[in-house]
Amino acid sequence: MAGRRLRGDSNESPPQQSEEKRMRRLPSFSTFVQEEVERILIHSTRLSQSCFPKHNEAAEPSSLKLIFVNQPSQPIFTGGRIEDTENNPLQILVVDTKKSVGVPPSSLLPSPLRVELVALDGDFASGDEEDWTSHEFQSKIVRERAGKRPLLVGDVNVTLTDGVVLIPELCFTDNSSWTKSGKFKIGARTVPGSYTGPWIREAMTEPFKVKDHRGESYKKHHPPALGDEVWRLEKISKDGVFHRKLAANNINTVQDFLKLWHVDPDRLRQMLGKGMSDRTWEATIGHAKECVVGDKLYLRRSPKCDLLLNPVCEVVAVVAGTAAFAPQQLNRAADRAYIHQLAREAYANWDHLEEYEGSSHATNMAQQQSLVI
Numbered sequence: 001m002a003g004r005r006l007r008g009d010s011n012e013s014p015p016q017q018s019e020e021k022r023m024r025r026l027p028s029f030s031t032f033v034q035e036e037v038e039r040i041l042i043h044s045t046r047l048s049q050s051c052f053p054k055h056n057e058a059a060e061p062s063s064l065k066l067i068f069v070n071q072p073s074q075p076i077f078t079g080g081r082i083e084d085t086e087n088n089p090l091q092i093l094v095v096d097t098k099k100s101v102g103v104p105p106s107s108l109l110p111s112p113l114r115v116e117l118v119a120l121d122g123d124f125a126s127g128d129e130e131d132w133t134s135h136e137f138q139s140k141i142v143r144e145r146a147g148k149r150p151l152l153v154g155d156v157n158v159t160l161t162d163g164v165v166l167i168p169e170l171c172f173t174d175n176s177s178w179t180k181s182g183k184f185k186i187g188a189r190t191v192p193g194s195y196t197g198p199w200i201r202e203a204m205t206e207p208f209k210v211k212d213h214r215g216e217s218y219k220k221h222h223p224p225a226l227g228d229e230v231w232r233l234e235k236i237s238k239d240g241v242f243h244r245k246l247a248a249n250n251i252n253t254v255q256d257f258l259k260l261w262h263v264d265p266d267r268l269r270q271m272l273g274k275g276m277s278d279r280t281w282e283a284t285i286g287h288a289k290e291c292v293v294g295d296k297l298y299l300r301r302s303p304k305c306d307l308l309l310n311p312v313c314e315v316v317a318v319v320a321g322t323a324a325f326a327p328q329q330l331n332r333a334a335d336r337a338y339i340h341q342l343a344r345e346a347y348a349n350w351d352h353l354e355e356y357e358g359s360s361h362a363t364n365m366a367q368q369q370s371l372v373i
Helices: 015-025 029-051 134-139 213-218 241-248 254-263 265-272 278-288 333-348
Strands: 064-068 090-096 113-121 152-154 157-160 164-167 170-172 184-190 297-300 306-309 315-320 323-325 354-356
Touching (some): 064 184, 157 164, 254 333, 297 333, 306 333, 315 333
Antiparallel strands (some): 297 306
């Protein structure tokens, strides 16, 4: 028995060593648990995505977007209704950029489509850049300051029917001076949670300043009216140096300003003084010339001829006997000088001129080649 080799005396590993090798070939318990947790999380994520679908903006850039038809008219004051550059309510459309014209097919969008208007930082997506995400858009929404009313009020939640909606009532309750950029934009997006189709890119206006309504009383008018106070003209500040100089010479309205400019521009320029640069002068005159003067006419009689003038003392016709001539038809320098002198006299005696409604005299001018006085 002693010479017999036992089965266990071979070079085989003892049982405990075989068990250790087998255990090494199996994944550890901690690794197993980690893989199971990851599998459950992946399954849970897929389930939540299928149960709560969201619009996908990452797979492929969407061809659908919201747009403002026109930009807001400026300046904008707190509490003032925001209109577009054509003095109409802001208008929003949803369009398909892959199509040349028109609204995308109704099959692509729910109708009606709910849209929210928000205030944005004026520096967001500057220029023509449109490569933003909905998350970036959300991060640039500006909220009201502590203790203040909502920053943007009015029709801030609207419904697009057939891809279009008007915004008749919209205004800011606070100025933009406290923001980093000093400006706001108006943004439009689909109401979060109300839409699950293809991503519709948000719309935004160009940046603009919002001023306190107190500044509205100093607002310039475009175009100015004849009866507007003269400080409504560009570069003339209310109660400023130029305003005081004009008032001292009885130039109180835009009409007064234009009348003197037509008959004696040098006197007007001298009146304003050296403080008015050439550029400032040109800006003021350019703004004044936007004024709509209307059809009213004034008659200045004289022994040789009569003048028809518009409300800003500009000669529109010279009447001699039964013929009428445009002032541009005067060929002789002496004739032009005589007419200019009559216009000055008309300016000095404005309250004594005969007044007519309509411009029938001017439109019925005879087509003469020259005027001989």
